[in-house]
Amino acid sequence: MKFGTITQQGLTLSSDIGILPAQHSANIQLGVQKDGSYTDYSVTAQIGYPTSTGDYLNAGTAVLDSVLTIPSECFKQDGVMVISLALTNGTELIVTHPLHLTIVGAPGSFVTLPPEEIWQQQVSAFVQSYLSTEGITISATAVTGEPGTEARVENTGTGTKPVFKFTIPRGNVGPTGPQGPKGETGATGPQGLTGPQGPKGDTGATGPQGLTGPQGPKGDTGATGPQGPAGPAGEGVPPGGEAGQIIVSTGNGGAEWRDMPKMDVIIDPNGGLQNTSSGLSIKGDSTASGGAGIVTGSTGTYVPIAADGKRGAIIGIAKTADQTEPVGIGSDGRVYTKFIGYQFESIDPSGGIINEQDNAGLRIKLNRDQAGGAGLEVNQNGLYLEKATSTTLGGVTVDTALSTTSTNPVQNKVIAAAIGDISTALNAILGV
Known part of the structure; x- marks a missing residue:
């Protein structure tokens, strides 16, 4: 049964339990939940467990179907067990940060394990039955590593079809031993290998002609040649004809050349074009719904001044206060811009400037009222500045x-x- 779950997040391990079963336990199972970023990585566990001398030993075990089984030797002494996961993917090996779990001390083991040969037989039978039931196929290979390197196990397969690769480091070469006594003469050896081939002989006579081989693939199409001269008229083609004409049947088995028929062109009735017997032309009327704004008279073709309901040139009128056109051409031939209406709000009514009502523009106020004057007076003697009083604007009052x-x-x-x-x-x- 599973006593807890180890969860991997990046290189950090966490567990939902902090205390393992007590000392003298054996083959305790923990679930292993890998980080999603390491889905394609095989997992083995490295377990550091305490001993009675205070030292730590290391045990490595594979994680199968997301289950880590902690072997019995890891529970011989109470203390802190250290677990790391080794993740491999091809030549890449990643070891996570360690996880610390506590083994509680116990007075002694009450479990008597069977003899080793019986235990191995039972485990082997159980494993074979489990693998057969679950459809799991296990295979393994072993390779020799360099001297001084660590032994390791990699799963290069899948969870249900693991392929374990055991790397066992090669031992150092020992010293050369003393030479042994000379052995007896051995029996005659087998026939030696055939010697190298002799030099090449002279070239033989030429053989008979071989059979013709199959036809090769078709070559690419060549470039188009120049245009040939026009051939004679074919049967049934009448003589004559001009450019742009077509051959039309006469209905009695004969044919003749005729001009292309004229096709009507659809004209927008509200546009400035029209169909005539001579072809397309510009409309001469100036109505808003179907004219071009052009008039033809005794003085020639011209564009009249546009008016309401009629097309034509820009409307031109004399300059007035209520003119509404952006630009106007007056009857005197001058161009007038649109008049801007009176903007009384742009003038401070209490100041000395006023907008004239007769389109004369801005001017200075001539009254002396404090609420809206400039302090100036006009009489038969001209424009002058009257002396100011307490109620009227004007010049400076000087004491005597x-x-x-x-x-x-x-x-x-x-x-x-x-x-x-x-x-x-x-x-x-x-x-x-």
């Missing part, structure tokens, strides 16, 4: 005398006069 409460600018001459009066007063006081 010093004041401690005035908010108006003070004239330089007022300050100079005041300073002069102060100097006179000081001179009088000081007696200068």
Whole structure:
């Protein structure tokens, strides 16, 4: 029975149990779940187990059908058992990080194993029965490794048809032993090998002609030759004919050359082309549903000015405030761009600029109202700046005398006069 499962994730092993059955157990089974990245790798387990002297010994065992069987010698002493998995794929060998499991100490073994020959017979019989029932075929090969290398076992087959390759290192060559006594003369040996072939003889006479061999494959088609001269007219072809004509039956067994029949061309009725007795031509009317916008009159062919419902040239009118065309050609022959309507919102109503209503453009406001004027006045004397008051815009108000409460600018001459009066007063006081 399985006591737990070892799970591989990359090079790390984990187990769902931490403690193995106690000391003196034997042949304990653990499930092995490989990492999906190592599906094509064969797996063997390397087990390090403790001994009574404190040393560790190593045991290697194959993992068959995802089951690791820990042999009995690994349970002779309590302590920590160390397990690593060796994964092989061809010449590649990968060893995982070790997993540590605990063997609990026990007072002694109560299991008496049968004698070795009986145990081997029972195990062999069980294994043969199990393999036969499960359809498993096992084969093995052995190769000799280099001296000093480790012995190893690789499974180059599958789970149900394992092929074990045992590599056993060759021992070092021992010292040469002493020469033995000379042996007795042996019996006569067998006939020696035939000697080398003698030199080649002279060439014989030429033999008779051999049979003709089979025909070889067909060669590639050659290049096309130049065009030959035109042959005579065939039977039933009437004489004459011009380029573009075709032969048409006359209905009485004869034939004659005729011009190609004319085919009607489908014209979009809303387009600018039309079918006439002379072929295709441009429509001369200018209606929106079926004209080209071209007129032919006594003055020749021309394009009239387009209007609602009619095709033609760009509509041209005199410049007006409600003009809607992007570009207009006026009756005076000038090109006019579309007029941009009044944008009163783009002008600060409290500033000194205004949009004229008669298309004259921007101008300076002439009123003096603080809410929407520039402080300018116009009368018969021209344009001038009136003095500002508390309610109207205008020029700067200048005081005529010093004041401690005035908010108006003070004239330089007022300050100079005041300073002069102060100097006179000081001179009088000081007696200068």
